[in-house]
Amino acid sequence: MLMLTPVETAALLLSLRVALAGTVFSLPVALLVAWLLARRRFVGQQLLNGVVHLPLVLPPVVVGFVLLVLFGRHGPIGAWLYDTFGFTVAFTWKGAALASAVMGFPLMARAMRLSLETVDRRLEAAARTLGASRARVFWTITLPLMSPGILTGAILGFARSIGEFGATITFVSNIPGETQTLPLALYAFTQVPGGDPAAWRLCVIAVVVAMAALLASEVIARRLDRRIGGVS
Amino acid sequence: MIEVDIGTTLGGFALDARFTAPASGITALFGRSGAGKTSIVNALAGLLTPARGRIVVRNEILFDAKRRINLPPEKRRLGYIFQEGRLFPHYSVKGNLLYGAKRADTAAFDRIVALLGLGNLLRRRPGDLSGGEKQRVAIGRAILAEPQLLLMDEPLAALDAARKEEILPFIAALRDAIDIPVVYVSHAMEEVVRLADRLVLVDGGKVAASGTVEALTSRLDLRPLTGRFEAGAVIRTVLRGHDKDYGLSELAFPGGRLRVPYVNQPLGTPLRIRIHARDVVLATAPPSGLSIRNAFAGKVVEISPDKGPLVDLRLDIGTAAEPVMLWVRITQRALADLRLQVGSPVHALVKTVALERPSPGGGRGLAEAHEAY
Numbered sequence: 001m002l003m004l005t006p007v008e009t010a011a012l013l014l015s016l017r018v019a020l021a022g023t024v025f026s027l028p029v030a031l032l033v034a035w036l037l038a039r040r041r042f043v044g045q046q047l048l049n050g051v052v053h054l055p056l057v058l059p060p061v062v063v064g065f066v067l068l069v070l071f072g073r074h075g076p077i078g079a080w081l082y083d084t085f086g087f088t089v090a091f092t093w094k095g096a097a098l099a100s101a102v103m104g105f106p107l108m109a110r111a112m113r114l115s116l117e118t119v120d121r122r123l124e125a126a127a128r129t130l131g132a133s134r135a136r137v138f139w140t141i142t143l144p145l146m147s148p149g150i151l152t153g154a155i156l157g158f159a160r161s162i163g164e165f166g167a168t169i170t171f172v173s174n175i176p177g178e179t180q181t182l183p184l185a186l187y188a189f190t191q192v193p194g195g196d197p198a199a200w201r202l203c204v205i206a207v208v209v210a211m212a213a214l215l216a217s218e219v220i221a222r223r224l225d226r227r228i229g230g231v232s
Numbered sequence: 233m234i235e236v237d238i239g240t241t242l243g244g245f246a247l248d249a250r251f252t253a254p255a256s257g258i259t260a261l262f263g264r265s266g267a268g269k270t271s272i273v274n275a276l277a278g279l280l281t282p283a284r285g286r287i288v289v290r291n292e293i294l295f296d297a298k299r300r301i302n303l304p305p306e307k308r309r310l311g312y313i314f315q316e317g318r319l320f321p322h323y324s325v326k327g328n329l330l331y332g333a334k335r336a337d338t339a340a341f342d343r344i345v346a347l348l349g350l351g352n353l354l355r356r357r358p359g360d361l362s363g364g365e366k367q368r369v370a371i372g373r374a375i376l377a378e379p380q381l382l383l384m385d386e387p388l389a390a391l392d393a394a395r396k397e398e399i400l401p402f403i404a405a406l407r408d409a410i411d412i413p414v415v416y417v418s419h420a421m422e423e424v425v426r427l428a429d430r431l432v433l434v435d436g437g438k439v440a441a442s443g444t445v446e447a448l449t450s451r452l453d454l455r456p457l458t459g460r461f462e463a464g465a466v467i468r469t470v471l472r473g474h475d476k477d478y479g480l481s482e483l484a485f486p487g488g489r490l491r492v493p494y495v496n497q498p499l500g501t502p503l504r505i506r507i508h509a510r511d512v513v514l515a516t517a518p519p520s521g522l523s524i525r526n527a528f529a530g531k532v533v534e535i536s537p538d539k540g541p542l543v544d545l546r547l548d549i550g551t552a553a554e555p556v557m558l559w560v561r562i563t564q565r566a567l568a569d570l571r572l573q574v575g576s577p578v579h580a581l582v583k584t585v586a587l588e589r590p591s592p593g594g595g596r597g598l599a600e601a602h603e604a605y
Contacts, residue, residue, distance in 0.1 A: 120318075122314070122316075122318055123320060125279050125305070125318075126312065126314060126318040126320075127320070127331065128278075128279075128304070128305040128306045129277050129278075129279070129305050129306070129308075129310060129311065129312040129374075130306075130311075130331050130332030130373065130374070130377045131306045131309070131332050131334065131377055132306055132331070132332070133306055134304075140331075141320060144322045145321075145322065227322055228321055228322040
């Protein structure tokens with residue numbers, strides 16, 4: 001029971017890789033968007049806010065379809081990427097990472113924005129009177145104080161990525177070993193006669209992965225809280 | 233010099249402040265809550281950008297609206313001690329202290345840590361500190377950034393009376409041990425008299441008056457701002473003699489000598505004292521047969537136009553060359569019975585003297601001076 005079949009191992013590792021890549025690449029972007037939404041006032045801010053939240057309210061299939069149109073080999077962005085860098089995301093694990101990053105983005109940016117809004121700006125002012133530039137204030141005061149929010153955002157984004165199904169299957173299809181993540185593999189098993197036991201095994205794996213991620217985030221969150229003086 | 237001439241509106245509140253102060257000693261910005269004191273200090277620090285005007289500190293233009301100069305806070309080298317401390321919760325006390333330090337000068341660090349009594353706190357987190365400890369760390373942190381001017385915005389306001397007494401000597405010690413000019417915001421006259429050399433009275437977003445503490449506290453017209461209840465004059469004196477037999481010390485000022493309980497300071501020490509208007513008694517003839525030892529001849533200079541049962545008189549008990557102002561509070565009835573007018577010769581009898589502080593450079597010994605009421 002403890003031994004995973006090659007298909008399961010492939011699906012699990014692929015899922016982790018896709019979710020990790022999607023999370024890592026959307027982190028800085030989400031941070032920038034959170035900062036724009038929380039700290040700046042500009043024309044079109046509400047529009048940006050709406051666009052960022054769209055993946056949360058749209059059917060994932062719509063997101064997958066739009067990605068397919070934009071990033072497909074003949075799509076405007078996809079063609080450009082291929083012509084310029086010889087690089088394509090369509091029907092590859094990178095595409096799956098892109099799809100899950102887009103789907104997880106609203107959750108990530110939202111958590112970061114909320115935590116950024118709770119950072120005491122008076123502390124930032126104090127740091128500047130002590131001679132710290134804006135950049136140093138951001139790295140030494142703002143970022144550490146919003147670290148619990150960044151962690152929460154990352155966890156939410158990661159969790160959303162692990163569970164991503166609709167956008168992924170629409171955008172990069174269900175190719176074993178390349179784009180077949182855990183949920184896609186599970187779906188595939190449910191579509192063949194007698195696939196139920198295999199589907200159950202994947203369910204258990206999914207639960208174990210989810211629990212491990214939750215526990216890890218809890219431990220890290222406590223450490224961070226202690227570090228920034230939330231618990232004394 | 234510190235030159236401030238700024239104007240701006242903040243949500244319906246008009247700030248229009250103009251004053252100069254020497255870049256030495258402690259200058260107090262005094263006024264009621266909401267008078268605009270904090271806005272002035274924030275403008276000095278660069279945390280608030282005024283609509284017009286200029287700010288110059290020690291010949292460096294920090295802000296000039298016309299010339300579009302507006303140095304960011306980090307370029308102004310002004311230390312700011314906030315009412316609420318504003319320590320960084322994710323740094324240790326030591327980390328906070330070193331946050332603004334430009335060079336690794338362990339001697340300076342050790343000296344400030346010793347001066348502020350922070351030695352046992354260095355590894356603690358701000359969350360574990362008492363209010364007084366936090367404020368001491370905040371003071372140390374600002375000084376270690378080597379500012380050219382320290383701004384203190386009611387650093388004691390958030391503390392209870394006992395904690396205030398814990399911090400006040402540290403601020404006084406700083407004034408004497410470290411040569412950094414201070415702009416001190418306060419709405420408590422006792423703090424101002426105890427610490428400050430100069431006073432800037434702020435009222436309704438404007439500077440009502442500025443000058444030495446002695447000059448401003450002796451003006452009857454400023455009484456609504458300097459505080460009526462605690463009204464009193466501040467006099468500069470020099471310690472001239474000790475009478476060990478009776479446990480007394482003599483303080484000389486241009487109009488005579490004051491006898492006060494023994495002051496444990498060397499002769500020649502400049503001392504500033506505060507005499508409350510309610511602690512002075514008036515007589516029209518030289519007194520005799522009284523227990524009061526401190527009697528000074530002078531004349532009435534001004535009578536407040538108050539309508540209530542009490543009236544404040546300003547007396548000059550100094551010499552022609554060096555007037556010394558004293559206030560006395562008497563009843564309207566006494567004023568009428570004694571037929572006092574401006575110019576009337578009187579004798580002022582002083583019941584109690586509060587030794588507020590040694591003058592700048594006068595050394596420590598504040599606690600001893602205070603015991604000797």
